[in-house]
Amino acid sequence: MWEEGVPEAEHRHCARHLEKNFSKVYKEKTLKDLMWKAARQVTITGFHAVMEEIKNENEQAYEWLMEKGPIHWSRSHFRTHPQCDILLNNLCESFNGLKAILAARDRPILSMLERIRMYLMQRLTTKRHSVVMWHSNIAPKIVEILEKHKIEAGAHIPTKSSEFIYQIINMYGGMYFVDLKARSCSCRKWDLTGIPCGHAVAAIWHKRDDPDDYISKWHTKEYYMKAYSHQIFPIRNQDQWPVSGKAGMVKPISKIQPGRPKKSRKVDLDEMVPHGGSKMKRRYVKIRCSGCGVEGHNLRTCARIKKLVSDLSFSIITNCIAF
Numbered sequence: 169m170w171e172e173g174v175p176e177a178e179h180r181h182c183a184r185h186l187e188k189n190f191s192k193v194y195k196e197k198t199l200k201d202l203m204w205k206a207a208r209q210v211t212i213t214g215f216h217a218v219m220e221e222i223k224n225e226n227e228q229a230y231e232w233l234m235e236k237g238p239i240h241w242s243r244s245h246f247r248t249h250p251q252c253d254i255l256l257n258n259l260c261e262s263f264n265g266l267k268a269i270l271a272a273r274d275r276p277i278l279s280m281l282e283r284i285r286m287y288l289m290q291r292l293t294t295k296r297h298s299v300v301m302w303h304s305n306i307a308p309k310i311v312e313i314l315e316k317h318k319i320e321a322g323a324h325i326p327t328k329s330s331e332f333i334y335q336i337i338n339m340y341g342g343m344y345f346v347d348l349k350a351r352s353c354s355c356r357k358w359d360l361t362g363i364p365c366g367h368a369v370a371a372i373w374h375k376r377d378d379p380d381d382y383i384s385k386w387h388t389k390e391y392y393m394k395a396y397s398h399q400i401f402p403i404r405n406q407d408q409w410p411v412s413g414k415a416g417m418v419k420p421i422s423k424i425q426p427g428r429p430k431k432s433r434k435v436d437l438d439e440m441v442p443h444g445g446s447k448m449k450r451r452y453v454k455i456r457c458s459g460c461g462v463e464g465h466n467l468r469t470c471a472r473i474k475k476l477v478s479d480l481s482f483s484i485i486t487n488c489i490a491f
Contacts, residue, residue, distance in 0.1 A: 178247050181240045183207045183255040194229045203233060207242050207255055210356045215244035243360060251362035251384045274429055289400040299392045306380055310387040313363055314379060320366030326374040334371035346371040351382060362386055 183204070191200055199222060206218040215238065223230035239245040243253050263269065272283035304311060327335040332349040344354045344367045352358060357365040362384025364372060372379050385391055456463050459473040467473060 178250055179240060180246070180255075181236065182257040183241055185257075186236065186241050190229075190232065193232065194226060196226070199225055199229050206233070206238075209242060209244045210253075210360060212244050215242055244356075246360060248356075248359040251360070251386050253357075253360040285400060285403075289402075292396050292398065292400065295396040296393065299389055299396065302389055304380070305389050306383055307387050307389075307392060310363060310383060313361075314369075314383065317364060317366045317369050318379065321369035321373065324367055324370040326370045328374065334374065336367040336370055338367075348372065348375065348377075348382070351384075 202222045209215040268287040272280045323339045325337045334346045336344040457470045459467045
C-alpha cells in the first residue's frame, strides 16, 4: 500500500528489527552474520553472492529474506536519490530515548505536549547555532568520512578516459569507473551517500579539483539550515486562551498499576553494542570475601574463616575443661 500510494518515497526496514524476527526462526549465528553481510552490500552482484551463501546454508532462510524484499533492507537495492545508506532507525530511537522525552512521558497529555514543545523549541535554536559555528561549508561528520576516503585514495591509480570519465585500478587488482559529471562510481558508495568514495577522490585529485566541491548539497551548511529553519512560536498562558463554549473533556478513568512506572523499554543485551565492537560482552560481578580478601567466594563459604572459627572453638573448649 505504501509503494502504491507514495511511489516516490523509499520505505526501508530497520535491519536490526529484521534480524530479531529472522533470529526467532533461524537461530544459527552463521545465518545472522550472512544476513548482515547481505544488508551491507552496495552492489547487486555482491548481494547475490552473499545470498547464494545463505541459500547453501539454509534454503528456507534464503526464501524468508527474499520475501521481505531486498529493496527495503539491503544497500544494494536502495535508491540513490535520498543520498543516505542508513540501515537502522537509530535516528528516531535516539530521539525517543532523550531525557526530555522520557521525563514527559508520564505527565498528563497537556503537560506532556507542553514539555515536548518547549524542548523542541530550544533544540531547533541550538541546532541552528551549531550549524553557524561550523568551520567549513560541509558538516563535520561528513568531513571526517571524506578524510578517511582520502586516505583510501592513496591505494588507487586513476586513468583518464575523457574529461569526466576515469578508470580506477586498485593496487589489489580491483577495477572501477568514475563519472565526475554524474557524480557516480561503479562501487555505488558515492551514489548512495553523496560523499566521494576513495575511487572518486583519486579521480578528482587527478583532475586537480577539490573533493569538497563534489559532496552532495544535502550535506552542506545551506541545507542543514533549511532542515532546522522551522520555528516553533511561543504561546500565551492558558488563562488567556479563547473560550470555545463547548463542553470540556472528561478525565478518563485511570487505574494505578502495581510497581514502579516504566520509564523506558527493556533493551536486549545484543542491542547495547559498545563503540568499535560487534556485540556487548556479558559482564559478571566478581565476588570477594570480606574476611580473607580472596576472590571467588564470600564470607559465608570461606574455608579459612571456618578453620579459624573451628580452632577458636576448640581452644575455648580446651581451656574450659582445663579450668
